[in-house]
Amino acid sequence: MRAIIQDEYGDVDALRLADIETPTPGAGEVLIRVKAAGIDAGVWHLMTGLPYLARVMGFGLRRPKTKIKGREFAGVVEAIGAPGKRAHGFTVGDEVYGYCEGSFAEFVCARADRIAPKPASLSFEQAAALPISAGTAVQAVRDSGAVKAGQSVLVIGAAGGVGAFAVQIAKELGASVTGVTSTGKLELVRSLGADHVIDYTRESFTTGIRLFDVIIDTAGHRSVAELRKALTPHGTLVIVGSEVDAPVFGGMGRPIGASLKSPFVGQNLRMLAAGENAGLLHSITELVDAGTLAPVVESRYPLAEAPAAIRHWRDDHPAGKVVVTVA
Ligand SMILES: NC(=O)c1ccc[n+]([C@@H]2O[C@H](COP(=O)([O-])OP(=O)(O)OC[C@H]3O[C@@H](n4cnc5c(N)ncnc54)[C@H](OP(=O)(O)O)[C@@H]3O)[C@@H](O)[C@H]2O)c1
CATH class of the missing domain: 3.90.180.10 (Medium-chain alcohol dehydrogenases, catalytic domain)
Known part of the structure; x- marks a missing residue:
């Protein structure tokens, strides 16, 4: 072959x-x-x-x-x-x-x-x-229990492999979704169902002016301290991952640091270690069949x-x- x-x-x-x-x-x-x-x-x-x-x-x-x-x-x-x-x-x-x-x-x-x-x-x-990207999004947004109806959810990397699915799932759960992406992808993220979009090349979302109940972080490698500024006092940060040129540990230091900090702050700071199994695939199929996920x-x-x-x-x-x- x-x-x-x-x-x-x-x-x-x-x-x-x-x-x-x-x-x-x-x-x-x-x-x-x-x-x-x-x-x-x-x-x-x-x-x-x-x-x-x-x-x-x-x-x-x-x-x-x-x-x-x-x-x-x-x-x-x-x-x-x-x-x-x-x-x-x-x-x-x-x-x-x-x-x-x-x-x-x-x-x-x-x-x-x-x-x-x-x-x-x-x-x-x-x-x-x-399988990998939708499965990760299902676990980060739905199975983690992080997102509930009526909450404001920020998806960073909203046009990416995982982020595009995360936007769709958060929307289906009844959240108000804001997607962060670059200029050329704003329309795509809107078309996925995002209520609001932020162009990270022009606007910062960590000024503390607008706060989110949940942040699903799939890109940008922003520090946990910076992300916490965009979270409500009892909000949840789910770090899925981000690409960074760090040859030994890659992006791992940030999510581990967040998990260690979490017990000592009001916010819930988590990392996701996504699983891969048939059960997840059945969940994805159900979402596709229901018209939730494309x-x-x-x-x-x-x-x-x-x-x-x-x-x-x-x-x-x-x-x-x-x-x-x-x-
Ligand atoms: N925890 C786990 O188990 C797990 C599972 C799967 C994946 N991951 C990790 O999750 C990350 C995302 O994976 P992916 O497949 O979705 O990657 P991807 O397809 O490359 O998507 C990343 C997206 O982020 C955007 N982006 C880049 N820089 C950004 C910034 N500064 N702010 C906001 N958005 C930015 C990119 O496009 P623009 O630059 O044009 O906006 C791109 O659309 C990877 O690091 C991957 O290793 C972790």
Whole structure:
């Protein structure tokens, strides 16, 4: 099969298209014919091996443990590993989506408890944009219990992979949503349902003039002290993450600092460590079916151009998601 692989950590130049053996599904696994695969920040971190903390966490100290890139997919069940043909509730030919290691390939083996039927109304490309980013947004906004009807919610990075879903979910929960983004994406964020938008290139939202009950922070790497100025006295800050050039710990210092500070202040300061499982995928499907959640796919690249797709994600801050189309 064709796959985008990597022998050493590095920039996109470290990636190459190769012909490699098609994997065989083990016990509890399903072989998927990949139709499309999404790009997220994790693809970048596991490709570069940065921050170094990621290497220590088990992704490969000197070189990447998983050679094939890509962490989410939508595709069709091709074969089922032990214990049998209809194991795990899946049948050959089922259209599914989910989490995996190595989705920039024609085939990938995924654990059956990390996949679910694809939302029927969506194309494979749209479905591939969902698992990581929508799953993270569901946990940050809804499952954390942070957002309640009538509250004012600020989503920082509102046009990004996670932020675009966070806006839609907060709106559905009955919040008044303000989205922070750059000038060219203000209209998109409004179209996602935001009641108000803030262009962070022109306006600061941490002046303390306007306060929010909840802040969902997905970008900008602003200090916790600065974010607290925009929170009500008993408000909740959920730090999802942000990209920062800190080679050892990356953005981890900030959310850990916030969690340690939280017991000593009136505000609730939390970090999110998002899970990835079939239950979340079922939640996402329900939201899609109910018309609450719609993916924004900014661009599509063929498999051979996955390195260019990753470069585009990193350099150009696309609105929503970039997707690699495999078949
Ligand atoms: N905690 C977890 O378990 C978890 C799970 C998934 C992702 N994450 C992390 O969450 C972060 C966001 O992921 P993502 O996939 O949504 O990234 P993304 O698609 O790159 O989105 C980030 C968005 O933020 C905007 N932005 C950049 N600088 C900003 C600033 N100073 N103020 C406000 N907005 C700014 C960007 O566009 P503009 O610059 O044009 O506005 C972009 O739309 C990443 O760091 C990722 O690693 C964490």
